[in-house]
Amino acid sequence: MPIPPVVLAPGVTSPTDGEYPPAVRPARGVNNVPASTVQVPAPTNVVEASKRLAAWTAVDMHVTKDCQVIGIGSGSTVPYVVERIVSQGPEVNKDRVFIPTGFQSKELIVDAHLRLGDVDQYPHIDVTIDGADEVDNDLNCIKGGGACHLREKVLAEAADTWIVVADYRKNSEVLGKTWKQGVPVEVAPFAYAKVLHNLQTLGSTGPKLRMAKMKAGPIVSDNGNFVIDAPFHEQEMKDPLTLLTRIKMLTGVVEVGLFCHMAKAVYFGNQDGSVTAKHYDGKTDQIDKPPSPTAPPAAFAGAYAASSGVFTD
Template identity: 70%
Template sequence: MSDSGLAALSLIESSKRLAAYTAVDQHVKPEHTIIGIGSGSTVVYVVERIVQQGVEANKKRVFIPTGFQSKQLIVEAGLNLGDVDEYPTIDVTIDGADEVDKNLNCIKGGGACHLREKVLAEAAKTFIVVADFRKNGESLGTNWAPGVPIEVVPFAYARVLRQLKETFGSPNATLRMAVKKAGPVVTDNGNFVIDAPFDTEKFQDSAKLLAQIKLLTGVVEVGLFCGMAKAAYFGNQDGTVTIRREDGTTTQVNA
């Protein structure tokens, strides 16, 4: 990679870190004791900033992971690990996203953790998204090519796949296959994942699409997070951060 390419990469990483730091500074307050930690490259900086808040601040806190990666981040940082079974109400959950639209609806599940991610998002009083500029768009289905991740029980996957193709208008829906293992991806819950691409028109009412897919027998969870995020923080190519809030306002943070 050229020096200019390395410099650009460094700038993007700096903006992702600034986005994560700003999200933590604005939403993880001293009174917050139960915190959900999501997955993705930007969340590494979320944990880093939380650790910087100090031992005393974190001594009384419990951190709930959405999956293996976030669990490892919590443990390696020396933070208190908990589970949503013990703490069904969370003060704030910060997570990544695969795509976010202008209304803060999200596609999540690129890492096949969207069932647990949605549980932690719904359990949180405040759900915050942190990502890079590539995830920021006007409409879902624009930047995230693989489509909507759908967790499905193995027994029903063939039938659900056929329904998605023939009834829901996703002819390119596919069963997600493992990269370095023969066979399909298996979630932490023992299920399969179908990736279903849709035209942007389908996302004009993402909540309706979510409800319709969720009603299919065998579907466990759908990677559409609608009307849940309070704000989204995006690290930009130029090192700045764009903050979009649920009320429609947008602000910029300079590098």
């Protein structure tokens, strides 16, 4: 899709077509290496390797040449997403715009020398790739462990295609099986006590205001709000869309970390080095030979055999 022009204030000129706007701060690489050439450190354990496999495979399949506005999500898997996008090369990335879901993804975009945009400039996104705290059999997700779920949901809804990447630990039959902390609920600060009471009335078993680790007081989201973690019984979690609707209707609630009927596909990196891809139509692919660190992105090298779901050399 063509990128719409940026609305500028009077007297401010647009940069020449095809050129980056001037940098507002120096590149922050590692050991004085330019940021655009720095790679994410190689995984040192099975979980990190699984995250990288999921991220790389999702990028190869969905961040194609015609994707010009790309949403970058939050979480521990997302650095590998950016790493794989950078590997597609500067020529492909020079005209793209990348929209972050929070401070972490904004820093990843800037440090990789990718062009930073915002959803108010680009309300229509080609593809957004994000992580998740847990995913059920119907691709419903719990998100918000990093307190970014309001902006994450905005970018998910703004995208033509919303893709989730995660490691094998996040693959669950029913939400709440592995993510025990509860449903993240972002609330207006002055209403948090009322919302805590309302969540108990809805059946939440011990909702709690999320407290900061290294400061006195509660976590404050990028939007200046508080976050409540609200556990529910398995029966309620089996119907996350109904639960989402009930929580969202509470006055004082800004957003709920239940993402229902939104993902087009979820990619899970597995312990054995394979990737499981679950699609919204119920189809599941087992990718036994994901991309290697030395291979070019498959979407650009034509190396992915879609019919078999196996990467070819």
